[in-house]
Amino acid sequence: MDTSAFIHFLLDRFKIEHAKRDRSGVYGFTQRLMAYNSNKIEGSTLTEEQTASLFDTGVLPKSEDYYRAKDVEEMNGHFLMFNKMLDTLDSKLTEDLIKEFHYELKSGVFEDRANGYAIGNYKKRPNMIGMYETVLPSQVSDEMDKLLAWYNDQEISLDILASFHAQYENIHPFQDGNGRTGRMILFRECLYRGIAPFIIEDSNRPEYLDALKMYRQSQDVTALIALFRKEQEYYWNRCQYFLTE
Template sequence: MNNILTEINELEIKLRSLRPLNKSELKRLRDEFIIETTYNSNAIEGNTLTLRETALILQEGITIAEKPLRDHLDVIGFKDAFYYIIDLASHNEPLTEQTIKAIHSLVLMNDRENRGKYRNVPVRILGALHTPPQPYLVPPAIEQLIQHYEEWNQTKHIIEAVALFHLEFESIHPFIDGNGRTGRLLLNFELIKNGLLPVDIKFTDRREYYNCFNEYHTHNNNPQTLISLIAKYEKEELERYIQIIEK
């Protein structure tokens, strides 16, 4: 594992040496990425829009006939949330409870009653080996997680730290809905802030992604499986960017 993290460090240094990037090219790459990650992150949660339909909504403002309004709002909310984390990262904003709730408010734009608010009912995650804490335990659990993350960020590679944060955040499951999308946005917020590229966890890899959580809870909270998955995506993104710039 240390080998791929070392490779990522080297690729990040190389990418930095090639900057500044062409602004129009950078915008094109980012816009493409946002369409794809919006599609994938929503599809993982059951959104029925295809990649092409997602692109039409975001690029052309087209409404897809016979697709639910909620699916459209999920796409628009996720896009807005992604631009929000880019802005936060550009100002090096810390990861706080307020940030988490603000991102969730954008993600859950279709649910006025619950957006940006911790759940007030117990929940179970279908197929998961872990039961999230009772509602009254959610605020202190999030507060403690943020403190732990600050410590991890000082002692671990950023990919190890964000993997641990993501696993613990989803285990807390602080919201009634939108936890997965919010968690993946928080993961990318921290990667961008630390000089790396955002990663797009693919819908086609959802089984592998879900398995990371089961592995974590059955192997004494060992985050290695998710670290490997994030590292694989990060390495691919860095190599792709470098290849495009060098051409």
């Protein structure tokens, strides 16, 4: 199966299974895989089994361990963000759409609301990525406008997606949830632009962070592109099960 046929298969199955609330196919598999890995990259304590149970049944398996409420809330938010992504695949990427993704991810997170974080809107306080400063709140809107104007003027390829993602993460437009919204945009734009989609695995987190650091230091996305290609192959191979009769 070529890339075009693979994407057509995904879009068709995502639409049907999401509408029927069928969690047993490639839609449910992708929801669980992406939510687990993307949240794990950000420090979630939930396991793959717990993520699957939460998505499939809405409850966590019985355990003697304590669950961090924020991890559960953000996992549920990620499921909702994925659904929003599917429901808006007929629209081009805009600032408003990105804000909608963030709202779905974060609107149910008590800790963020209690801390006064902007939900579904750009950050109101400066934030850093480790020791690196990001764009100041007063400059975010202009920088995002410029980024999307540049992006929508390109012939989209994996190289352009890597550059977009690195710039997006450098801007860090939201108070929290930038990585998860950024990775959802990547998956979404692959489907929208006819590029083989991918999910960044938590096991490749060091490689992913090093690639983003390389861009911050030298505007080089070579390592990020290589990672994206590796993850394309991984997701493609994992989906083969659903293509076999």
